[in-house]
Amino acid sequence: MKVLLTGAWTMIATAWRLNPRKTALAVVLMTAGAVAAPLLAAALGWMTREVVAGTPGRAVLAGVAVAVSAVLVLALAHFAHLAYYELSELAELDFDERVIEVSNGSAGIEHHERAEDADTWTVLRQEGRQFRTGLEALLNGVGLVLAVVLTAVLLAVQNPLLLLLPVAAVPPLLAGRVAERVLDRARTATAEPTRAALNLFHLATSARLAGELRVSGVRDELRARHDRLWSRATRGLWRAHLTATWVRAAGQVVFALAYIGGVLLVVRDAIAGRRGVGDVVLVIVLAAQVNQQVATAVALLQDLQRMAGAYRRLTEVTASVTGPATAAPLHAPPARLRDGIDLAGVAFTYPGTDVPVLRDVDLHLPAGATVAIVGENGAGKSTLVKLLCGFYRPSAGRILVDGADLRGMAVDEWRARIAAGFQDFVRYEFTARHVVGLGDLPRLSSEPAVRAALARAGAAGVPDDLPDGLSTPLGKSYADGAELSGGQWQKLALGRAMMREAPLLLVLDEPTSALDPEAEHVLFQRYADHAKRVAGRTGGITVFVSHRFSTVRMADLIIVVGGGRVVETGDHAALTARGGLYAELFALQAKAYS
DSSP: OHHHHHHHHHHHHHHHHHOHHHHHHHHHHHHHHHHHHHHHHHHHHHHHHHHHHTOHHHHHHHHHHHHHHHHHHHHHHHHHHHHHHHHHHHHHHHHHHHHHHHHTOSSSOHHHHOHHHHHHHHHHHHHGGGHHHHHHHHHHHHHHHHHHHHHHHHHHHHOGGGGHHHHTTHHHHHHHHHHHHHHHHHHHHTHHHHHHHHHHHHHHHOTTTHHHHHHHTOHHHHHHHHHHHHHHHHHHHHHHHHHHHHHHHHHHHHHHHHHHHHHHHHHHHHHTTSSOHHHHHHHHHHHHHHHHHHHHHHHHHHHHHHHHHHHHHHHHHHHHHHOSOOOOOSBOOOSSOSSEEEEEEEEEOOTTOOSOSEEEEEEEEETTOEEEEEESTTSSHHHHHHHHHTSSOOSEEEEEETTEEGGGBOHHHHHTTEEEEESSOOOOOSBHHHHHHTTSGGGTTOHHHHHHHHHHTTOTTTGGGSTTGGGOBBSTTSTTOBOOOHHHHHHHHHHHHTOSSSOSEEEEESTTTTSOHHHHHHHHHHHHHHHHHHHHHHOOEEEEEOSOHHHHTTOSEEEEEETTEEEEEEOHHHHHHHTSHHHHHHHHHHHHHO
């Protein structure tokens, strides 16, 4: 009940914050429409009595009251709909914005990689679309409470025993709550197969992947897997809905018995002469309304519980993402690196696992150096980069920037002094200018800055191939959007990484996977030249990860990672002379290209 009340309060507070006038209008109209229903029953009873008594004047007056009440019942809810429909759209947008804010509201990214949070995110993406139903249920609920009170008063006037009719509504309400809990657990339990099925649907309908799917002939395999996953999710939901239906039916049977008893009670009084025909009509109509009120209450409770559950999940995931309040940062990033970045005894284990990815890492990255990180897949290269970027905190040890612990820096200030390009880059469907300019938001729309960044990334010619140059919208979100090749998208991403002209740390985590070896070599030569210029201005360090050893040989310092440890460090000449893992991997790759 606490979750339900909290969710209801959150919904009405959200609606009020978004538009107080429309919220007040919707509440008034919905409440008046709901109260008009029992007044309609009273007017029908009055009209029947006057007709039976043979008083035409009063009968006509009662008929007018019936007509007015009927119009209010039918019309007010419709006009309220006009108000809360817009409110619900605004509230859905607000809910989505809160989900986006929470998703991106932490310094780290561990909540995106924790398996236990994946189901919560899946349900949140789905439930945000239900706000209109939830808000309608809440507004109806406010009027329903008043309608139930008025109905109870009218019934009590006829016979105090008829007050048991609203009491008989309690079992259906309780049954509705139990049923919704069953469904809520089922939605969570089936989130994983639902998510996997949606992923397969995306793969099977993606224009970018269509070629590979056809060449590999996996259409039937994807359809079969999609069918199995949906069948698994559907079976779980079907069983839950069946159970919920039986639970609700049991509650409705209790009320049905009370309804029949109430009608028989009034009919008996009428036969005995204690009540008139008008009273019988009144009770029958009120009893029917109570039945409708109960059914409405059960449905409203279900919708309210669903949205309350969504807000509860959002609150829980917000708490898990933001965590406890952290101490104020002790120091800001230096304006210039004098010594460099040190990793002292660094170890790291991903949340939810117990196997360290990195262990006992001791490194010194000199200021102004170009550093290459190499190693086999799964060696821990990308994890090392994530720690340098502040996506995670080390499980043990420290990362020092000119002797200052990175934990003591404001992460946003540190990120403002770094630049990065990743293998899994984002394909922003904006104009080409903004796709690149996002790398340095203060200069988002600056064409000179964007062109300079593209030149540093070896991508100056990409805008020339676009219909409207840098003003061309990219991607399928636009009817006239230009679609790029994988290499063109990657070059724009590299340009985005080069927007910040003088970072303290430039990280390039296999950002050239879509380029051929020769193009990558030329590009990294550009990076090395740019790194020297940056080093002269800020002492900045350029760190790049690559599988191509012909590229990394130009680095000042090469770090060889294997099995979660730093195996070797040195420049190309020293490492090849040493005859260790680096020399072995370099020889193998050189042989493959020969």
